[in-house]
Amino acid sequence: MKNEFLKNWDTQLKKGLLPFYVLSALESKEYYGYELIQGLKAEFGIDVTESTIYPLLIRLMKEDLLTYKWVEQSSGIPRKYYTISEDGKIILDAMKTDLKNVLNKI
Amino acid sequence: MKPIQFISGSCQRVYQDYIDRCKRIIHILSDQDREDCLMEINSYVHEYMQDHQQDDEMNSLLNILDRLGPPETTLKEIVASKKIDQAVKTYHIKYLLQALILNLRNGVTYILLFLLTILVLIFPVLIVGKIIWPQQIGLWIGGGSFVFGMHDPENSASHELLGNYFIPVVLLIMITLYFLIIQLLKIVKSKKS
Numbered sequence: 615m616k617n618e619f620l621k622n623w624d625t626q627l628k629k630g631l632l633p634f635y636v637l638s639a640l641e642s643k644e645y646y647g648y649e650l651i652q653g654l655k656a657e658f659g660i661d662v663t664e665s666t667i668y669p670l671l672i673r674l675m676k677e678d679l680l681t682y683k684w685v686e687q688s689s690g691i692p693r694k695y696y697t698i699s700e701d702g703k704i705i706l707d708a709m710k711t712d713l714k715n716v717l718n719k720i
Numbered sequence: 721m722k723p724i725q726f727i728s729g730s731c732q733r734v735y736q737d738y739i740d741r742c743k744r745i746i747h748i749l750s751d752q753d754r755e756d757c758l759m760e761i762n763s764y765v766h767e768y769m770q771d772h773q774q775d776d777e778m779n780s781l782l783n784i785l786d787r788l789g790p791p792e793t794t795l796k797e798i799v800a801s802k803k804i805d806q807a808v809k810t811y812h813i814k815y816l817l818q819a820l821i822l823n824l825r826n827g828v829t830y831i832l833l834f835l836l837t838i839l840v841l842i843f844p845v846l847i848v849g850k851i852i853w854p855q856q857i858g859l860w861i862g863g864g865s866f867v868f869g870m871h872d873p874e875n876s877a878s879h880e881l882l883g884n885y886f887i888p889v890v891l892l893i894m895i896t897l898y899f900l901i902i903q904l905l906k907i908v909k910s911k912k913s
Contacts, residue, residue, distance in 0.1 A: 647760065647763065647767075648763070648767035649767070665787065668760065668764070669798055673801070676805075689766065691724065691763060691766045693763055694760055
């Protein structure tokens with residue numbers, strides 16, 4: 615019972631932190647959607663599906679936190695590469711400060 | 721969008737069925753948004769299939785479609801959000817109505833904006849009514865009553881206030897209200913996100 619509670623809490627926490635993880639990952643390099651999912655798993659150990667990441671990326675773009683460009687591939691199926699914007703970097707710094715403040719109080 | 725070619729005909733049919741479902745959901749978006757959406761979904765499927773070339777083709781395809789989720793769910797938020805963008809950019813009544821209907825479940829504000837839009841749509845009826853029944857349609861005041869619309873002047877002490885200015889006034893209210901709705905939608909959208 616307690617384990618289940620903890621598991622749910624952990625899921626909610628990771629879900630809440632997902633925009634932070636995405637912005638953090640994109641701070642170091644540009645990613646296309648599928649690659650970003652792999653990157654998040656490798657870098658932060660979180661497993662997100664395409665059905666979660668795609669709407670989130672659209673939301674972050676609407677907030678002008680990300681930019682994108684389509685890059686043609688030899689397969690003929692282009693990749694959409696996402697990059698963090700200047701606004702995104704400012705928000706990410708603010709998120710880091712918030713997280714540090716929260717952790718300092720624990 | 722370039723379709724992905726599968727070895728198995730069954731996979732091709734499953735893939736095509738999924739893309740067709742996506743197309744049905746996003747058909748109300750602009751051409752550019754539609755193409756962008758399809759290209760992105762296609763890219764997710766293609767990259768996953770490339771990454772799982774050693775696996776069974778059908779199994780991999782079903783896995784990625786499962787991960788993408790039903791288009792009706794995954795694309796719902798995207799379509800609703802992009803529709804608001806289209807409405808506030810174009811000021812088009814059709815897009816505004818579509819955006820508000822798609823977002824009706826996202827809060828009371830959208831319901832109120834939808835009702836205000838319906839009110840805007842009623843104003844042209846008043847204008848046509850004024851042309852057909854000039855003596856009965858107007859702004860009636862007096863005798864303890866206030867009526868903006870159809871009224872029987874013979875059975876009350878009220879009098880019509882606007883006369884020939886009724887149509888321009890209705891047009892002005894209609895345009896002002898419409899701009900107000902769009903501006904409120906912009907504010908609501910930015911607050912929600």
